Amino acid sequence: MHIQYIIAVSANVVIQIQDLGKWIYVIKNNQQYLHQNKIILIVVIVIVIGIGIYVSSGLQNPLIIKTNDSKMDNAKTNPRTVFWQHIHGLGIDPEHRNILYIAAHGDFYQSVNWSLPVKVDEKRADYMAFNAPYSQRSPLYASGHPATGGNTGLIKSTDGGKTWQQVATVLDPPVDFHAMSVTKADPNIIIGFDSEGRGLFKTVDAGKNWQTLQFPDYIASLAISPTDSNVVFAGTGKGIYQSNDGANTWTKIDQYKGLLIFALTFDENGILYVSTEPFGLSKSADLGKTWETINTPKFTTTSIAADSQNNILYIAGYVPDGYQEVYKSSDSGNSWDLIGTNKGL
Numbered sequence: 001m002h003i004q005y006i007i008a009v010s011a012n013v014v015i016q017i018q019d020l021g022k023w024i025y026v027i028k029n030n031q032q033y034l035h036q037n038k039i040i041l042i043v044v045i046v047i048v049i050g051i052g053i054y055v056s057s058g059l060q061n062p063l064i065i066k067t068n069d070s071k072m073d074n075a076k077t078n079p080r081t082v083f084w085q086h087i088h089g090l091g092i093d094p095e096h097r098n099i100l101y102i103a104a105h106g107d108f109y110q111s112v113n114w115s116l117p118v119k120v121d122e123k124r125a126d127y128m129a130f131n132a133p134y135s136q137r138s139p140l141y142a143s144g145h146p147a148t149g150g151n152t153g154l155i156k157s158t159d160g161g162k163t164w165q166q167v168a169t170v171l172d173p174p175v176d177f178h179a180m181s182v183t184k185a186d187p188n189i190i191i192g193f194d195s196e197g198r199g200l201f202k203t204v205d206a207g208k209n210w211q212t213l214q215f216p217d218y219i220a221s222l223a224i225s226p227t228d229s230n231v232v233f234a235g236t237g238k239g240i241y242q243s244n245d246g247a248n249t250w251t252k253i254d255q256y257k258g259l260l261i262f263a264l265t266f267d268e269n270g271i272l273y274v275s276t277e278p279f280g281l282s283k284s285a286d287l288g289k290t291w292e293t294i295n296t297p298k299f300t301t302t303s304i305a306a307d308s309q310n311n312i313l314y315i316a317g318y319v320p321d322g323y324q325e326v327y328k329s330s331d332s333g334n335s336w337d338l339i340g341t342n343k344g345l
Helices: 072-079
Strands: 005-008 014-017 022-027 040-044 049-051 061-067 086-090 099-106 108-112 126-130 142-144 156-157 166-167 177-182 190-194 200-203 209-213 218-225 232-236 241-243 260-266 272-277 279-282 300-306 310-316 324-329 337-341
Touching: 086 142, 086 310, 086 324, 099 324, 108 337, 142 177, 177 232, 190 218, 232 260, 241 260, 272 300, 272 310, 279 300
Parallel strands: 005 022, 040 061, 086 126, 086 300, 126 177, 177 218, 218 260, 260 300
Antiparallel strands: 005 061, 014 022, 040 049, 086 099, 099 108, 099 126, 126 142, 142 156, 156 166, 177 190, 190 200, 200 209, 218 232, 232 241, 260 272, 272 279, 300 310, 310 324, 324 337
């Protein structure tokens, strides 16, 4: 582990020597909180911060700060390190399928040809319930929180996430969709669930008008069939519910009853993907009647995007240590490649 010691004393000089590793003497005038002929040692450890004070007869009025810079060293050496926080959604550009969109807490990213994700949004926001419709010329949709605070309502982007415009507030104060879905069958249909539990809402005209629907339980994820907009799935903390009448009525499906559902999504061919606790990632080709388990890294998947044309599956979520990561698989989950991680930050 690489440790830095920063020593501040009463003069304007910076000295670096090599004894005992890397020592940096940062000298500072008028340290009013220092005591004559005492050394204060503050030890900062990666996991537990401990403060120790000891007395010596060495330098005059020194302040010694011990810092752990191994995280920054790791960020510099790991080519896949990204300065993101929580990842809230994934999406594929329907026209340029080599572009992966990554919606995060505070920033919006693009990964081109699976390269290191790059922040592209001009103004920071929390991009919750992100959707990238499979229909070409359809905007990207999200909801969440602007940097100034409050809720954004429904927002959209027509330039790949660089700029965002408000579509609708739906409620007052504006909705905060954490679960939302747009369908390829009709990209004007959007269904979203307010994170504060104020309702399940649906628009059939791209956000101009909204209707309030009954919901079966608190909804964590939504998925509308790409071939039939009347078929909707909702993931909850107690399993998966299905609607065959456009989210007006709901029936709990037998599989995964009572389980926490982290994510639900359709690919454009109608394959339904789900992430559950404790079974992980699975897919269904018959609208949830039967499921096939997909191998993943030791990982909790919270977002899924599937490029069925190129047989590429993307997942985002967190590893047991809590790091937020994005992976891709080109062989149905037999192997996975890391796209980005915040490990080491």
